[in-house]
Amino acid sequence: MSRVPKLSALLAVGALALTALPSNAAQPSRSSLASAFQSASAKYDVPREVLVGVGFAETHLDGHHGAPSQANGYGVMHLAANNVNKTMSEASKLTGLPVAKLSKDDASNILGAAAVLDSYADQAGLKDRSRIGEWYSVIAKYSHSADAATARLYTDEVYKMIGLGVRTAGVSTDPQQVTPDRGAYAKVAPLGAKVQGADYPGAIWDPASTSNYQVGRTQAISTIVIHVTQGSYAGTISWFKNPSAQVSAHYVVRSSDGQITQMVAEKDTAWHARSANPFAIGIEHEGYVDQPSWFTDAMYRSSAALVKNIADRRGIPKDRDHIKGHSEMPGNDHTDPGPNWNWDYYMQLVNDGNPNPPQYNFTTWGNGVNVRSAPKLSASVVTTLAGPTRVFVECQVQGDTVTAGGYTNNWWSKLRDQKGYITNIYIDDPNAKLPGVPDC
Known part of the structure; x- marks a missing residue:
């Protein structure tokens, strides 16, 4: 739901251990x-x-x-x-x-x-x-x-x-x-003690104010829209219960553990994507678009299971033409879910439930020539190295925003719960293929 500008995605360079930094460079020291x-x-x-x-x-x-x-x-x-x-x-x-x-x-x-x-x-x-x-x-x-x-x-x-x-x-x-x-x-009964969601058994049912959505639909459901709350889980749920909010979504997903609360029945029209509301189901994700620390693996997996369930029940193709970000919907000026949302991994989970998240991407360079691989999900990514010998290979795991070698990057970085240090590999043959990514 944000208009926060896109973050740059520059490659962190240098053979050193990475330390997580706050995502907002304008914050105090x-x-x-x-x-x-x-x-x-x-x-x-x-x-x-x-x-x-x-x-x-x-x-x-x-x-x-x-x-x-x-x-x-x-x-x-x-x-x-x-x-x-x-x-x-x-x-x-x-x-x-x-x-x-x-x-x-x-x-x-x-x-x-x-x-x-x-x-x-x-x-x-x-x-x-x-x-x-x-x-x-x-x-x-x-x-x-x-x-x-x-x-x-x-x-x-x-x-x-x-x-x-x-x-x-x-x-x-x-x-x-x-x-x-x-x-x-x-x-007071905890929120998790409430009845199951109206449509998704894995969700808690906690309805939004009736002032914040429209009963019924005027179009068939064909699209699932991914949002970021620009706020906390509890705060978003509370806001959707506020009659003055004039906004809602069908589901809200918590960052820490992927807990899901359903607030509007799928048969009804939540107000989350303007002109797309009549044919869309909206899913809000706790956090802020410019802060990747909110997008946990628990959140991705829980949300993907929800999307898979909705798509299967309603015959919606599980592809990016039908599962879209808020920013991709017509007539909207929002930026969520933003550049920190890992669409490749998310769609992989939606489609086959692969239990292993992508951990490594890599880049290579040597003697002034850079050869960068495209990010891949497969563990057997290889690439041909044209050019000089003694090519340097850098491998990092995904995670929080980091700064190294004068560059800031929120994609090729360190997971909080893993070592994630860069490894140096020298390849003498300029036409050699890189080892499998996990071997980095």
Whole structure:
């Protein structure tokens, strides 16, 4: 749902181990972002782990250059300005900072969120601020969710981040063994306890507001549209329940584990792709188009299984003419799912459920001559090397945005949970074929 400009896809060059970098180059330095959390925590007596947990659950600590989410939320901490969530104006009143600065300056945004959380803690009568488990109701209020179940979904995700610890964008927190005091929320059934989806057995049924979609169809279903939420999973579900949103999708997929919530029955017309709405099924994916860390393997696999099910049930060809991105639909000005969405891998999963994701791509060069292979899914990719001897071969695994040799690239990079180091191979025969990709 975003108009974020395309990222460049330059090849990272150099024989060195790669380190993940934040995707937004305009963000403050790592040290200044970490310092902002520390300062805000000290000023407003909000545990740093709570601040970082909220920020990571909302945005993965990326301010996105001040661009708004679909719910009109801004910055690392998603200070919002909509009809049900007014944390932006609250932050401005509490800190005296203008909205423009709270929206675009990460340190101010974090400070504003701390001020709001502090005020909510005061209202809740929270006495011992150091007891992280007792912040549950305060965090739930910060979410301004459409209902208690969605508020619990949101807050449980924050506590999950607190429990795991966060290490990204130069900000780190140690894992905390915390038992959240859910209070009244302990009686609220988690979202996953709701009934199965109306159409897909693997989904949870949690309907959107009836003000945000049209009952019935005026055209036969022929297209499946892939979206990115420009926001969090819980926030998107809450937004689709807001009668003023005037937007919805049939399904929403969570990044961390691929959980799916169905919000509009397929027989009805969700509002997600303008003129394509009458013949399309919309699937939203948690995250932001310019931030590849949201596009997990769990998300790809879960979404692909959903698409395969829909296509098989409805006789929709499983190809790119019928499974499209939002940006490819007529009459739309959005960019999602964007350049970080791995269409090749996704369509492979949709069509044959191959359990092995593509791990390696490669490039070659030597003595001033570059020979680059096209990205392939097969593990037996080879190419003929014309030109000089002593050709250098570089292999990397897919993953997060990295910088090496003066280039930034979000495609040929390192998976967070694998070593992924570059390997040097020298081939003396200029007409030799490269070894199979996994041998790199």
